[in-house]
Amino acid sequence: MRILLTGFEPFGGQSLNPSWEVARALHGLQLQGAQVVAVQLPCVFARALPALQQALSQHTPGIVLALGQAEGRCDFSVERVAINVMDARIPDNAGAQPIDVPVIAGGPAAYFSTLPIKSLVAGLRASGFPASVSQTAGTFVCNQVFYGLQHALMDQGVHSGFMHLPLLPEQAAHWPGPSLPSWSVNLQVAGVRQALVLLLAQRQQGWADAAIGGGTLN
Amino acid sequence: MRILLTGFEPFGGQSLNPSWEVARALHGLQLQGAQVVAVQLPCVFARALPALQQALSQHTPGIVLALGQAEGRCDFSVERVAINVMDARIPDNAGAQPIDVPVIAGGPAAYFSTLPIKSLVAGLRASGFPASVSQTAGTFVCNQVFYGLQHALMDQGVHSGFMHLPLLPEQAAHWPGPSLPSWSVNLQVAGVRQALVLLLAQRQQGWADAAIGGGTLN
């Protein structure tokens, strides 16, 4: 079984993106018989979902955890819901800035995560990694990928979801304005690795802890 | 034409709720031929939607603006989306605390506001009232009512949505912990009145500014 771990290329003038630094550090990892495959997604509205779709087709993962950078957040933010809208505060890496455009025309307003978000948060915290359930993944490329992911895997029996990560210290040290929270790449890698361990344990138990908004899979 | 303005009874040990103070202050107001009808909703999961349904049946409004209290927020938070989950951090006024239960079993994951949220925010700010689009109405009774409202009015041609209000100073003055933002009832009443004026103007223009996540009505 493969676990697909996606991260984004840097955006917004940055040279690093924690989501990709973490994903690539875990690429190739073997965990309880599962293999981690890391794929980088472009931070471009027009290209992110095709790249995601190709990764899904190529690797046919059993679990997908998409990662993204969330400046200002100070923990692992496990997202509950993806909404069908792109509303960009800044241009993406191709200069596009869609305002109130659906991710998928005619798609439902939202999809819930199909990961067991509550037990994932509880497990991370028990392991010493601050974590919380987040009710919004924003309206930028992160939310677009999360929505597209859930749409693609609907009724496929594959549990998938999205987690936002704090900035890296190297980014935060040069951010304009008041200081923002950050976590070292080592802490982030250890925490995401632990998240995968927790997800595999849940899978072993038949995703029994999954619940609505906490991961119902019909 | 009637505008239904809902507010909540106090909850969480409070004796006031800005949403009801504002709604009742505007009850009976005539605005450009429309009449404002204020209805108080119980802050009780089991009773809020029946009370809302009764108000909709009784008043057959042309516009519905539901209001709620959001401690910690410092502006008019115009909500974009309601999600199909009840996940209560504290008990409601009847002592119930549902965790990850759908608002409406079998309902879609979410509904968007059908108010023109972007032009409403822009109009409020132009009138001197701080406002912003919010991507989450939380998972308490506010979100439940917002979800139930959008569900009830789906395909009815009635524009409806939800706006969160700051605390009142009288509440914030006694709140435990660091000070929280607040607005006087006078400021809140003036601002919500202005919101209704803006919505009526939009209606006059055929809701032309409404857009996805900003108020598509199919």
Place this chain on the structure above:
Amino acid sequence: MRILLTGFEPFGGQSLNPSWEVARALHGLQLQGAQVVAVQLPCVFARALPALQQALSQHTPGIVLALGQAEGRCDFSVERVAINVMDARIPDNAGAQPIDVPVIAGGPAAYFSTLPIKSLVAGLRASGFPASVSQTAGTFVCNQVFYGLQHALMDQGVHSGFMHLPLLPEQAAHWPGPSLPSWSVNLQVAGVRQALVLLLAQRQQGWADAAIGGGTLN
């Protein structure tokens, strides 16, 4: 007896400053035999203290409450301490931007407020106005005036101090970035009036509640 209430002219590109809007609204007020005199101070490092000194000489007040604008704060921030440094993040209204320069060369590192800050906060909250003790008045012209005020009145038997005010809604509505807290001018005027009532009551009682950092007057 006169109460001197100072406010600042607008700065940082604003056309309003809550501290002056409040002060001028209370100018001339008679409170229990005391008269409120409002004086506007320039937001200019080179001219603020001379203007303050002139006001002190002209009005020989028995109580001085200096007011200033604090974007981001959400309550009446009663300042405990003024420090002997000017360290400007933005230029003042004359274009000057001192970095780590003493307010008064050779002066002590700091002066405490000689107002009863704890009982003032408690009294304001009991009256429905959110308030808190603040440990820093910043390092801009507000702190400079506060320091200069305490320096000028040292050993004069005049109780004096500084209170920071939230933005006005009209300012916050157009502020860049995420919404900031604000209070209507009416709420601010009512609250500062109540602060003066509380200070006069303290004076009546011989400033019995004044204590270190809470207003010792040697």
Place this chain on the structure above:
Amino acid sequence: MRILLTGFEPFGGQSLNPSWEVARALHGLQLQGAQVVAVQLPCVFARALPALQQALSQHTPGIVLALGQAEGRCDFSVERVAINVMDARIPDNAGAQPIDVPVIAGGPAAYFSTLPIKSLVAGLRASGFPASVSQTAGTFVCNQVFYGLQHALMDQGVHSGFMHLPLLPEQAAHWPGPSLPSWSVNLQVAGVRQALVLLLAQRQQGWADAAIGGGTLN
């Protein structure tokens, strides 16, 4: 030459304190001919300054950097000023909770850091560690130790100051309420080590960058 690095024992029900975890990790380190000596201070108002005084007498350091935990802060907060007040929001480890009591009766209202706080912040950021100047060290035992330190070393030609540290992830993961910022002990140790390197370089250059509020030493 010895560098004294102080940290606090855990307090407030915690079993860890980042300031001590960092200090003890650097104990014994040789840096450019200087030796780091770590000393733990009790989080007890009645005992912290005697313990500090003993450490100063025993080790006669050339530089002192006192460290403390600041829940809620997300970077290295280099403190500018210590004030002569103890005002405890929670009891110390001996159950004492002084309210508005001077640290040293008859002492000046405040002391500035005599570290080059601006160049320290700039150097830390250039090295990838988020840092900022803080205008308040609070009014708990951290501020008391900072005040007592500056008082003890006044006119001694020893540069000294205080830096607040974020929580450790292990603490933040179990903190009640919304998630707080944290940094791994490894990141904190690397950053404080870098702070010492920067201070030694400043010392080499005769503390030329020290300035008022940024470290004047008379």
